[in-house]
Amino acid sequence: MIWVETVVNGMLLGGLYALVGLGLGYAFGIMKIVNVAQGDFIVAAAFLGVFLVPWTPVHPLLVVVPVAIISFIFGILLQRLMINRVLGQDQIPQILLTFGMAIVLRNGMVELYGANSQSINVGDLRFMGFDFLGLRLGVLPVVILGIAVALFAGLHLWMRHSRMGRIIRATADDYQVVQLSGVDYRRVYGIAMGIAMALSAVAGVLLAMRGSFTPYSGADRLLIAFEVVVIGGLGSFWGMFAGGMILGVTQLVALKLDPSSGLMWGHLMFLLILFLSPNGIAGLVRR
């Protein structure tokens, strides 16, 4: 039973990992932009969450709403004022730009908050648990998985059925030709980056509720995001979700067997999948 519980807990963690990857994968899938600063934005969103929690009414969990809105606006500004200026065939300027932003952001956070470990306090919720079919599960991880699933499903449906979703998908297919239909792809890119930032920010806040973070956590977060996106296969929503699950389950099962291994087995699983199917899970299904 203890193993079943470990696997279930791994899936609860995996849903959150999937959400960490979603922002990165969404931005890459649409704009072919690798945002190296994504990990540090995730941490910055967590700091923003710490800052806003005292003013959040009803329940600290709701802090994700203002953080997501602020990050959405920030993402639009980031894309329109900076990244749109370095678009082109050559990807190096984008990577240099976001890499530079990552350094500025990380050091800015150290300057403001110091290097201490922090966490977002969600009160009693953090310690609450319940029994389900003989398993002992935490309420917070289940709620977080629920949020992750809801965001994946919501984004999927919105992209499929809304007018803006259609425009974003068309822009991802061919950003030059959408102009012939009267669409300004720079504006669409702004909205897509806003969504990517909002998703990442929610992931960052939820991670900070489950565990702790420092201004240096960005690199770890970015690595998880990359692994989720690559395991899932670029651009596939449900592939990414499965990628997060695989990472989460592998990590917790490995920690049970070898408590000092940290994230190592997750990374090894990533390499194994990359070796077996270079196009990720989605590539495996397509074949």
Next chain:
Amino acid sequence: MPLLEVENLDVFYGDFQAVNGVSLSLDEGQTVAIIGANGAGKSTILNAISGINGQKKGSVRFAGEDITRLRADRIARAGMTMVPEGRRLFTSLSVEDNLRMGESAARKGPWTVQEVYALFPRLGELRRVAAGSLSGGQQQMVAIGRALMTNPRVLLCDELSLGLAPAIINDIYRCFDRIRDTGVSIVVIEQNVAQAVTAAGYAYCLLEGRVSLEGATSALAMKDITAAYFGTEKTA
């Protein structure tokens, strides 16, 4: 006053100049053809006029406004759009979603999804199908429909016949009458001279980025066109 007037257009790809001092004009309701061999600069001209390629000199005037420096999406909203070479459909969208993209131009006019299905009945049956899985001819119909959905005043058509069977090419060109009836003026690019001459009232022949011959299609002799097309003898 012509609806579209291009004067002394130079177009560049980096340091390479692909089009050299081209002037052409299109009157309301007219159909004009640009013919020429591979690499003569035909597509380059349309990409420059539609705003996709911004590396240009000279002037492009549309409905009396200077649009030389206008972005492609603004030009589409102003009423001029293009059916791009190779069709370039949004492959992850369905046929109907491809057509509906044209609504983004927010222009009122006769063309709706229903009207496009009336023009190409086959598309109505395929409306839910992913655009990438269609045959070449069906894809070309979607590309034309998508452009019409912006309710353009000027439609620029880049090599509609590329890679299509002759019977299908005839089907597609047969629709031009319907399109013209709704008041759309058309510029077509063709490698297929016979096709272009029947579809258009006026033609420009391009050779190495310059206009080598122009005139009303009824007045042009095939011999002169051949010479201007291949550059076998100097024509003005």
